[in-house]
Amino acid sequence: MTVGLNAFLLVSGLLFAIGLLGVILRKNTLVIYMSLELMLNAVNLALVAFSRYNGTMDGNLFVFFIITVAAAEVALGLAIIVALFRRRQSVMVDQLNALSR
């Protein structure tokens, strides 16, 4: 494969930028949360690329831990979103503005 490290890092950085766009732009908390997952995924891709081009296994191990932590984080975050919906009947961030009033 003649594709170099920079190409993978370019894809990873653009993926991170798209995730950032989603976090800033969207109103729906669930979509914001999915964009956060996208950013974590972009970091995973960069770590695997670094690991492959460095010739060591450490990046792959880091991705292993990141996947584990992300799974735990998703479970807890979605439980918090469900509790929020029960209390406020909405998950749109423009209606969850009790602190700004």
Next chain:
Amino acid sequence: MLDILFYVFAAIVLVSALLMVVSPNAVNGAMCMIVSFVGTAALFVLLEAYFLAILQVLVYAGAVMVLFLFIIMLLDVDKSEGSYFKDKLTLGAAIIGFALVAILVCSAFAGANHLPEPGLMPVLENPTGEGVGIPFTTSSKSFGYSLFSKYMLPFQVTGFLLLAAMIGVIVVSKKHEENS
């Protein structure tokens, strides 16, 4: 051949991620997200991280996205009125921020003066477990070596974190009595 595969899968990942961000329906967004995760798994295969590719499909595209779809359908949040994006100012700010990050990334990793490009290292088929570092291998056996030698403490801490998350989910999602 592999180069063409890289470009195809990179395009799939980026386009489906962008579709997820702009799609007004959250369920469609979650479907695009699954495509993006599977594309990332394909990029992992191109990087010869087969174990992580399988883990990505199982954990991310399987468990995490099924949980997301379940919660999206349970809450049924798509019937709200108004725009799906925030106001005009936030739209402009988000697009400018995206453009800045994209320009930064493109100038760092593409173009005339990009970062130095290392060559591909040889891949061992089978780890030996000897030496200072852990060499890059394609076998999942080296994960076991690393997890139980160099990364023993993070492994234990991650297990404890999973336990804490499980208890936390149970506590958070329990229904409270209003008169307490």
